[in-house]
Amino acid sequence: MKIAVINNEKIKIENVENLHLNAQKGAIVKVLCCGLCGSDIVKFREKISPNGTVLGHEIVAEIVDINSSTDFKTGDVIVTSHHIPCGECLYCKSGNVSMCKHFKSTNIVPGGFSEYVYLSEEHLQNVAHLKPENLSLEEASFYEPLGCCVRAIKRCDLKEGANAVVIGLGSIGILMSQALKAYGVNVIGFDLLDERIGFLKSKGVDAINPLNLEEALSYVKSKTNDYGADAVFMTSGADKALDTALKVVRNGGKILVFSSTPKNSGYPNNEIYYRELTILGSYSPSPADLKDSLELLKSGKVDVKNISTEYKLDKIQQAFEDTVSNKIMKACINIGTEGNLKEKI
Numbered sequence: 001m002k003i004a005v006i007n008n009e010k011i012k013i014e015n016v017e018n019l020h021l022n023a024q025k026g027a028i029v030k031v032l033c034c035g036l037c038g039s040d041i042v043k044f045r046e047k048i049s050p051n052g053t054v055l056g057h058e059i060v061a062e063i064v065d066i067n068s069s070t071d072f073k074t075g076d077v078i079v080t081s082h083h084i085p086c087g088e089c090l091y092c093k094s095g096n097v098s099m100c101k102h103f104k105s106t107n108i109v110p111g112g113f114s115e116y117v118y119l120s121e122e123h124l125q126n127v128a129h130l131k132p133e134n135l136s137l138e139e140a141s142f143y144e145p146l147g148c149c150v151r152a153i154k155r156c157d158l159k160e161g162a163n164a165v166v167i168g169l170g171s172i173g174i175l176m177s178q179a180l181k182a183y184g185v186n187v188i189g190f191d192l193l194d195e196r197i198g199f200l201k202s203k204g205v206d207a208i209n210p211l212n213l214e215e216a217l218s219y220v221k222s223k224t225n226d227y228g229a230d231a232v233f234m235t236s237g238a239d240k241a242l243d244t245a246l247k248v249v250r251n252g253g254k255i256l257v258f259s260s261t262p263k264n265s266g267y268p269n270n271e272i273y274y275r276e277l278t279i280l281g282s283y284s285p286s287p288a289d290l291k292d293s294l295e296l297l298k299s300g301k302v303d304v305k306n307i308s309t310e311y312k313l314d315k316i317q318q319a320f321e322d323t324v325s326n327k328i329m330k331a332c333i334n335i336g337t338e339g340n341l342k343e344k345i
């Protein structure tokens with residue numbers, strides 16, 4: 001079977017032996033498509049993952065062999081995520097499931113950018129679901145990334161009618177903004193690219209360009225009774241965005257950190273202290289967040305049409321490059337389907 005592996009500065013296609021279930025519990029799935037996540041880009045670019053790593057985790061796949069006590073069967077098309085919390089440790093019990101040791105150590109094998117993948121029984125029991133029939137393959141591939149957004153929103157614990165600003169309208173910003181709206185929060189999206197502002201508006205969410213920051217701030221104030229945003233969601237890792245976040249958040253408000261910053265700069269101590277700010281991070285979803293994500297997709301409350309650009313597995317290097325250069329918003333790799341990813345199989 002073909003896999004895409006990190007090979008120094010490139011993503012290369014290699015041929016490896018097929019996977020077999022043998023007597024193991026779990027399933028072998030044929031990967032139909034796999035979304036290219038921002039975290040894959042960071043792992044590749046910052047050389048966090050070693051040579052030989054198969055990236056990718058946002059898969060939609062068909063079960064081709066199974067030995068499981070679940071109801072899944074051969075031929076089922078499913079969505080799944082890659083990590084599973086233990087449910088027992090201090091992190092799990094405190095709601096920080098993504099810090100759980102077991103969560104971090106579980107994965108799909110060898111990775112999503114592969115023709116076939118092994119899923120453990122734990123995956124099948126906790127994070128796999130049948131693909132809803134009304135979703136195309138491409139739409140269903142947003143199950144995991146939208147789950148990450150759902151978790152971030154829950155962590156902020158905002159009241160209905162609260163005001164949020166989402167800084168950075170890449171694919172995650174587009175998901176976050178729509179999901180916030182679905183939870184009854186008023187949203188204004190910020191991005192420096194006018195086409196992304198237009199795109200979010202086409203999804204029914206307000207957005208502006210903060211190039212003229214003073215104007216953008218007074219716009220937010222005009223919508224928030226002069227207070228500023230109750231919460232700012234940082235889906236951009238640009239250093240300048242930190243400054244914008246501090247200006248747009250109201251005193252006593254929250255800043256939700258959702259991306260790494262290249263220079264690893266932080267938030268100033270005195271702003272946090274004098275303005276009673278809460279800065280919190282959110283990383284990776286729990287099984288419950290994933291379930292909610294699937295509902296949001298299925299109901300159409302989060303509309304993910306026209307976000308992804310489709311690439312064949314052989315062109316995965318191009319997909320990485322086009323994402324990095326902002327030529328596209330998000331790539332979805334067509335691995336195992338003859339048709340295109342807009343089809344609902």
Ligand SMILES: [Zn+2]
Pocket residue numbers: 037038039057058144145
């Ligand atoms: Zn992801």
Ligand SMILES: [Zn+2]
Pocket residue numbers: 085086087088089090091092100101102103
């Ligand atoms: Zn745990």
